[in-house]
Amino acid sequence: MMLSNGIRHLPGYLDRAAQEALVEDIRGVVAAAPLFVPAMPRTGKPMSVRMTNCGPLGWVTDKERGYRYQSTHPLTGELWPAIPPQLLTIWNEIAGYEKPPEACLVNFYADDAKMGLHQDKDEKDLGAPVVSISLGNSCLFRIGGNDRADKTSSLKLASGDIVILGGDGRLCFHGVDRIYPGTSTLLKSGGRINLTLRRVGK
Numbered sequence: 001m002m003l004s005n006g007i008r009h010l011p012g013y014l015d016r017a018a019q020e021a022l023v024e025d026i027r028g029v030v031a032a033a034p035l036f037v038p039a040m041p042r043t044g045k046p047m048s049v050r051m052t053n054c055g056p057l058g059w060v061t062d063k064e065r066g067y068r069y070q071s072t073h074p075l076t077g078e079l080w081p082a083i084p085p086q087l088l089t090i091w092n093e094i095a096g097y098e099k100p101p102e103a104c105l106v107n108f109y110a111d112d113a114k115m116g117l118h119q120d121k122d123e124k125d126l127g128a129p130v131v132s133i134s135l136g137n138s139c140l141f142r143i144g145g146n147d148r149a150d151k152t153s154s155l156k157l158a159s160g161d162i163v164i165l166g167g168d169g170r171l172c173f174h175g176v177d178r179i180y181p182g183t184s185t186l187l188k189s190g191g192r193i194n195l196t197l198r199r200v201g202k
Helices: 016-032 085-094
Strands: 002-004 007-010 050-054 058-060 068-070 103-109 115-118 130-136 138-143 153-157 162-165 174-180 192-198
Touching: 016 050, 016 085, 016 103, 016 130, 016 192, 050 058, 058 103, 085 130, 085 162, 085 192
Parallel strands: none
Antiparallel strands: 002 007, 007 162, 050 103, 058 068, 103 192, 115 174, 130 162, 130 192, 138 153, 138 174
């Protein structure tokens, strides 16, 4: 389903078995690269999500140095684990881009977490799409234009849904307004996992 120029919603792209396999993969990622709480630049205010990464690069943020990609975990200093093969397969199936992703952000939303409107613009290769995969409880996803003041619309994302931000929509503002508790049995303790595949360099 095309939402606007370059933004696609693929509802139910992953069946239950694929979702369960992906959760197992992510458990392995988290064992190697523990979840941490990112902080806003300048203010140091903690975000309401916990996160980690896999791939050659990982996205991090803190008060001192702000938004950036780096090859090591900010707390352990270890290299990020590899992107699981299933995620690379998904990218190859739907991204429509010849180069592989270099980072996969793993965001864990507790049932009271949210994410304010923002752009994904820390990458040098803005020709590559951002592929976003939802696992666990449903969320209310908000999408705007390329200017923060543009009109926004919302849609409900369920476990197994994928959203692709590409083309004119690559730099659209987007965020998560709320999580709907109890809408999925995929994660034993509730909450939502969002996996975001990104190409960073040209």
